[in-house]
Amino acid sequence: MSISPSNPTLQSVSQALSAAISKRTQFLANAKQNETDCYRIFHGTVEGINGLNIDRYGNAWLIQSFHQALTEDELSQITVQLTQESMLPVIYNDRSNKNSRVLNSLSDDNEVFATSEQQMQENGILFSSKLRHEGQDPLLFLDMRIGREYVKSHSQDRTVLNLFSYTCGIGTAAAVGGATRVVNIDFSSFALAAGKRNAQLNHVENVCEFIQSDAFPALRQLAGLKVGGRRNQKLPAYPKLSATQFDLVFLDPPRYAKSVFGIVDLINDYQSLFKPAMLTTKPGGTIVCCNNVAKVDRQTWFDSLVRCVEKQGRQVTQHVWLDCHEDFPSFDGNHPLKMVALTLS
Incomplete structure (x- = not known):
């Protein structure tokens, strides 16, 4: 199953993410200096894979798909690239059904992590985070x-x-x-x-x-x-x-x-x-x-x-x-x- 109507290959997904990370070299350096560990690493609508967003929320990567689910190979490749950037847990929320609710299950360890309270910071301000909770969206836009x-x-x-x-x-x-x-x-x-x-x-x-x-x-x-x-x-x-x-x-x-x-x-x-x-x-x-x-x-x-x-x-x-x-x-x-x-x- 592909993740956009343009039917991108696994290679094109990988290339799009690599290009996005490369463009953010200075941004990421500034974020670290400014005590910010929550940001978007891939904005799919503009950066090549419509309906796919990847964010860092404190001590975790959050992948979200809104149009079509990622294949196991696509998820595996993205996970490798993200952990090369920063060795953090990777949580995938498939929200491609009509009401944008999370569809996919996680392993027991990942489910416990995703539903537990974490902390992140933006310009030194602390915010609570749960990557999965009773609502739909992350706790900070x-x-x-x-x-x-x-x-x-x-x-x-x-x-x-x-x-x-x-x-x-x-x-x-x-x-x-x-x-x-x-x-x-x-x-x-x-x-x-x-x-x-x-x-x-x-x-x-x-x-x-x-x-x-x-x-x-x-x-x-x-x-x-x-x-x-x-x-x-x-x-x-x-x-x-x-x-x-x-x-x-x-x-x-x-x-x-x-x-x-x-x-x-x-x-x-x-x-x-x-x-x-x-x-x-x-x-x-x-x-x-x-x-x-x-x-x-x-x-x-x-x-x-x-x-x-x-x-x-x-x-x-x-x-x-x-x-x-x-x-x-x-x-x-x-x-x-x-x-x-x-x-x-």
């Missing part, structure tokens, strides 16, 4: 490194709101960067538990707050707006919050999600989240907006954000694009994950 770096360097003596926080990587970076208060909001108790662990690893738990809530009622309350829901939907209980503005707001919603409170739709209705998030941003503060949908045009999306700000009688006084690091290459310099930091009057 590596392409968001530039976002964590930006937040860390812009959080000194500031208050920070981290929306759709997942395992609170952004919030942890903010706290390590000197924030006075960090509020992490996510609907998943599992993700927030991992976030609490990350705060503890870095001794910043006294700065971080963790609120389990649907984003819509939390955001609307913080923005001083009425909490509503979709038509004919009875609203469940939700945490009560007071209207509050923050110096730095980080908005990183999923592509699409539906609840009784509203619909997250990054293609057709980013504004339903952006407007209340903007209202929770202090005058002179910054909101970092993320959109991970490849087909959303970068400039069109940015223009829509500016229009939304201006409709509220405010202005974007400065903006900075945050581009993914070189371990996440793109075809044309326009990565599917778009991040922009907007300073608002």
